[in-house]
Amino acid sequence: MSWPIASRRALACVALALVLASTSAPAQDDGERDEPLRSDAPAEAATQAASSESVPAADDEAAPRRSLFDSGVTTLEAGANGAYRIEVRAPKRLRDLLVRHLDLARFREQPDISxxxxxxxxAAAPAQARALLEPQxxxxxxxxxxxxxxAGGTPPTVRVQVxxxxxxxxxxxxxxxxGAFxxxxxxxxxxxxRRWQLLQSRWSLGSGTPFSQSAWNAAKNALVTxxxxxxxASAGITGSGAQVDAERNQVRLSVIVDSGPLYRLGAVRIEGLERTPEQTARNLLPFAPGAAYSERLLLDYQEALQKSGLYEGVAVELDLDVQQAERATVMVRLREHTTQSAQVSIGYSSNTGARIGLEHTHRRVxxxxxxxxxxLELGRLEREVSLDLLTYPLEHGYRNLLALKADYLDAGGAITQTQRLRVGRTRDTENIDRLYYLEFNRTTVKTANARLADxxxxxxxxxxxRDVNNLVFPTRGLILGIQAGGGAAYDADNERGPFARLVLQATAYQPLxxxxxxxxxxxxxxVIKxxxxxxxxSLLFRAGGDDSVRGYGYRTLGPVRDGAVVGGPVLATGSVEVMRRFSDDSPRWRNWYGALFVDAGNAAVxxxxxxxxxxxxxxxxWRSPIGPLRVDLAYGEKVGALRLHVSVGVTFR
Structure with missing residues (x-):
């Protein structure tokens, strides 16, 4: 099917604009760490303002790109009441630092300055500038x-050349x-x-690397962390020095770190509970008494408590008393959720249109x-009502569940109504979610000429x-999903028989x-049958939509029966996408990205x-606080038309 000329030109123009916008932005690596290092070591040198700056070194690869059209001079005008104007001439990466912190720049607007x-x-500016540059x-x-x-009463110009x-x-x-280490x-x-050799190899300020105060502090912090x-847990820097040889432009570094004792986890003390049993929190413990301490274990425990949905506030800390290092107390402070809560939601999806929802939670039924x-969710094309009963966490974090759900979907020319009853067990950990269940499923499909209930x-x-660097906006890592099951079906023609069902999913993220x-x-x-x-x-498959094959309507790809799209026993879909941040420097555009993508797939008999x-x-x-907002303009070859897709969040099915 040929592509309409107007649509082709519109898509080409948008693609060209995105590519041009992205290539004008500086290069960067979005495989960034999500948790900054703790700053435990004291700052050691010049002024606090200078040492807190993060100014790239002279050989920063991104610097030439940023300064390609840079005049090399920043001019600060005197303003209506200013005493003088300033011109600062220096490399861009250092000029911004000087403009922010030189007294000459800060006091130029004072009208009463003599x-x-x-x-x-x-007279003081040269020494102050050198003091600002030395930590870099x-x-x-x-x-x-x-x-x-x-002349003529115009304010004088002060020129700073660096x-x-x-x-x-x-x-x-x-x-x-x-220390004990x-x-x-x-x-x-x-x-x-071997671990000490690994720590030494990971020391970021190796011989020959550019020196700066911020890099020096970061290297020490990384070692201690x-x-x-x-x-x-009580490790710290007991001595450090950076000896500068200005003539040779070299800095000799020395660090003495005291590991302190090796901590082991002892008793767990839980505070703040009123309604929920203490044993519930203990059932989520990812370690046994006597286990070697690691920060990861405490973070895993804290996250498990948060994911339980029972606690509004969670803090898990280790008692750092060195005298009790062999059986260190784990202190858990909890603030319970209210017994009942409700929320109303209004949303829109290009898959199913506008919707309104109501959710009520009772935590002590x-x-x-x-x-x-x-x-309860009501939309023009999709409606759903459900009730989930979930036990408090049991031993090893497992929870029993009973779920009732009924939904209605109008898509692909067919109206699908499903009723489900599930009884099962679930367990969620930091990276892995598991769900086992037995389900009774009744689904009715209504097409133009038939109504079948299976x-x-x-x-x-x-x-x-999920092994990704960020759950909200992943840029590096892998998500894998598996569903496997089987049972017996009783169809609308009174035929009975066994079947099996298997679903494999994978999503990979990688900086390029x-x-x-x-x-x-x-x-x-x-589905094997x-x-x-x-x-x-509802146990079969259809394709199409925001998280499937863009360019096609939601669940509009699959076998056709009576002129309507119905589920098929086989499915395969895939997608490749590249994206780039619009700008690294502009706060307004730092969380915006342009994307190019290709999707393919279908469901079939x-x-x-x-x-x-x-x-x-x-x-x-757009990198929003609740996940990526995606707006896509896609062309579907089979339908020969453009389609707009809008969605929010990362899907972990």
């Missing part, structure tokens, strides 16, 4: 300041370990020796350790693993370099009849 005071500021690794900067008077000289490099690095190495512990995260959640009883296992991010998604599924046996349509539908287009992403 010529004598201006002279004092001019420039110890031989040449700074000149000139004051030029102007030649930073070469950036100092790290020379010799000496790292020394003390060192004693263990001396006693012949090969594991500790690594020790604290893996057993040595009938005075028992049960959580009941009821939901039933099934099946057992199912659902497993999802030069500021580009890549995402690839794949899904393969099949006799060709003549009918299985409930069999693999012999499988015919993938192709969709491709451009989009815009």
């Amino acid at each position: 010529p004598i005071e201006i002279g004092r500021l001019v 690794g420039y110890f031989n900067a040449k700074v000149s300041v000139q004051r030029d008077e102007a 030649d930073p000289g070469p950036s100092a490099r790290v020379g010799r690095v000496q790292l020394e370990m003390q 060192a004693q263990g190495m001396e006693a012949g512990d090969d594991g500790l020796r 690594s020790l604290r995260a893996r057993g040595y 009938f005075g028992r350790d049960l959580v009941a959640t009821s939901r 039933r099934a009883l099946l057992g199912n296992y659902q497993w999802v693993r 370099g030069a500021g580009w991010l890549g995402q690839a998604r794949a899904e393969v599924a099949q 006799r060709p003549s046996l009918g299985v409930p349509d 069999s693999w012999n009849e499988f015919d993938p539908a192709i969709g491709y287009g451009v989009g815009v992403r």
Whole structure:
């Protein structure tokens, strides 16, 4: 099918604009860490303002791109009441620092400043500028300041000229370990020796690297944080020095770190509970008494408590009393959720249109350790009502569930109504969610000429693993999902028989370099059964929509019966997408991205009849607090038309 010329031109223009906008932005790596290092080491040098700056070193690869059209001068006008104007000439990465912190820049707007005071500021500026540059690794900067008077009552101009000289490099690095860690190495512990070698290899300020105060502090913090995260919770820097050889532009570094004792986890003390049993919180413990301390274990426990839905506030800390290091107390402070809560939601999806929802949660049903959640969602094309009963966490974090759900969907020319009853068990951990259940399913599909109702009883296992750097906006990592089950079906023609169902899903995120991010998604599924046996349509598969094949309507790809799209026993979909941030420097555009994508896939009666539908287009992403907002303009080849897709959040099915 040919593409209309107007649509083709519109899509080409949007794609060209996105590419041009993205290539004008500086390169960056979006595989960024999501949790900053703790700043436990004291700052050691010049002024606090200068040491807190994060100014790239002279050989920063991004700097030439940022300064390609830079005039090399920043001018601060005097303003209506200003005493003088300033011109600062320096490399861009340092000029911004000087403009923010030089007294000459800060006091230029004071109308009552005297010529004598201006002279004092001019005389003091070279020394102040050098003091600002030294923490950035420039110890031989040449700074000149000139004051030029102007005629006709115009404010004078103060010109600051800066030649930073070469950036100092790290020379010799000496790292020394003390405390229980060192004693263990001396006693012949090969594991500790290998770990110390690994910590030394990860030291970020190696010989020959550019020196700056911020990098120096970050390297020490990283060393201490690594020790604290893996057993040595009271580790700290007991001595450090950065000896500058200005003539050779070298800095010799020395660090002495005391590991302190190796901590082991002892008693767990829980505070703040009124209604929920203490044992519920203990059932979520990911460790046994006597386990070696690691920061990850406490974070896992804190996250498990938060995910339980029972506590509004959670804090898990270790008692750092060195005298009790062998059986350190874990302190857990909890603030319970209210017994009942309700929320109203209004939303829109290009899949199913506008919708309104109501959700009510009762966290102590009938005075028992049960959580009941009821939901009602009403939309033009999709409606749903459900009730979930979930026990409080049991031993090892498992929870029993009972779920009732009825939904209505009008898509692809067919009206599908499903009623489900589930009884099962679930367990959610930091990276892995598991769900086992037995389900009774009754689904009715109404087309133009028929109304068929199929039933099934099946057992199912659902497993999802998330290894990504950020759950809200992943840019690196992998998500895997598996669903496997089977049971017996009883179709509308009174035929009975067994069937099996398997779904495999994977989504990968990877920085591609030069500021580009890549995402690839794949899904393969099949229901294995006799060709003549009918299985409930909600257990079969359709494709199309925001998280499937863009360019097509929601669940409008699949086998056609009586002119309507119905579920098929086989499905395969895939997607490849690249995106790039509009700008690294502008706060307004830092969370906006442009995207290019290609989707393909379909559902069918069999693999012999499988015919993938192709969709491709451009989009815009916004990194919102609740997940990525995606707006995509996609062209579906099979339908020969453009379609707008809007969605929010990351889907973990």
